[in-house]
Amino acid sequence: MNKGIYLIIAFLSENINLKTKSKVFPLKKGYYYYCGSAINGLAARIKRHLKKNKEKKHWHIDFLLEKAEIILINPYIVGDNSLEHILADILKEDLVSIKGFGCGDCKCESHLFYSKKLVAKPYLKILFQKHIEKVVEILLDLYRGKETPVEKFKTPWELLVSCIISLRTKDEVTAVSAERLFKEAPTPYHLMKLSPEKIGELIYPAGFYKTKGKNLQKVAEIIVKEYDGKVPDNKEDLLKLPNVGIKTANLVLANGFGHYEVCVDTHVHRISNRLGFIKTKTPEESEKVLKNILPKKYIREYNGLLVKHGQNICKPIRPLCDRCPLTKLCMFYLKNEDSKTKKS
Template identity: 45%
Template sequence: MKIISSDDVLARLKQHYTYTERRGDPFRVLISTILSQRTKDENTAKASRALFQKFGTVEKLAYADIKEIEPLIRPAGFYHVKAHWIKEVAQQILNHFHGEVPCDVKELLSLKGVGRKTANCVLVYGFGIPAIPVDVHVHRIANRLGLVSTKTPEETEIELMNLFCRKDWIPINHLLVTFGRDICKPHTPLCGQCFLADICITGQNASQ
């Protein structure tokens, strides 16, 4: 059985998927990532567009009425809870960070509804700061490939940070998530079509 190499995995992912570093407004990245929790990307996009059309700044969202926020973000699901979260986040940013989204992990984690995945998304997609956002999909794929053997996304993040050079951290989330949607699906991975099958633990076992 071949031993998987993180450098080989990254090289192959880059051959198959294009990654162009993109940087959005940190506030919008933050709020959209909170809205994305436990919902599909298309629902997040719809809710985010409606929300930012009406409350596009920290100040506007901080002073918005919850009853006005809820219908705008309803497509994202759990809109009662998320409406309170994002309003409180806007208030925290306004009151404690002079209206600017912090670019420090510890400060981001102090915000309502923000965990490590969301904080790292803000660093990567809002500030262009190297980090590895790990959600359940990245966690699953990294373990399935055999890159890591971990029980939680937090453990996976640490292991991936040790495996990959810091200069390569930024595209990892995008590449693995795209790979997961395309081939390494949650319940029915397409091992027979996978360009990593020959070095993947799961793929090699499936071919035996």
């Protein structure tokens, strides 16, 4: 893939007045951090920067790299070059801006930053977090006001029951079935008193309604007798309940209790891999990795947004990329575009 941004770290061994085509920059001895982008030809751009004694110098960084020693070049593959400006803002927080350097075509103060000593900070990892945040914010805008039928359930009890009903059942059916059940039995105490057959009737036509009726009655009984009528707020106890798996437990903990847990279904697993956030083979693997990389402020929204996106646009087969606002931030799309370019 040939689109992206990059970070260069270079060392200048002495104080100099750096003359470019348009300006002179007084630079001190020390370490310089430069962020750039290449809409096409990222590999060629990096190769050019590594070359000494260039016949033609186009950019400010060309002049600096004739004098400084490159310590590191890190590429970051992405189709949205606005992340270059986000990286500049990240660098600006720790380092000294060399005002006016490399930013003639944007509103940034600078794309070059100075430090007397080498700063060992994972700047691209921080950028990756900002990348994820940008994706979530785009999806929040896209699906604002488009609540799915099951998103009306907010309490731990409502979430637990609706999740159990939802197995092999469409959201629309789950929502109607759960609402009907909650009218008859709004709490574990009420549900415990109903027979499994009655519960099954109330949640029909949910898939496996008879089995779910038995399990829901058992769940209510356990919660009343062992947890004083309150849904457990920890994964270990939730997983002891009948018909409760890791996905349901994480959804209840994240959305019901505000815990830092990630609910990973097939949509979340598939889209997270397509975006390039993770590289995993199973939802279980995805959960472990996503828990370590997702920004905490968006942990609760992540599942719901990706489920909506998976149902409407990023489908398992033939995703509707022409309708997707994430294409410039998506590795799956960038790879496909590269393949088309090579074939043509």
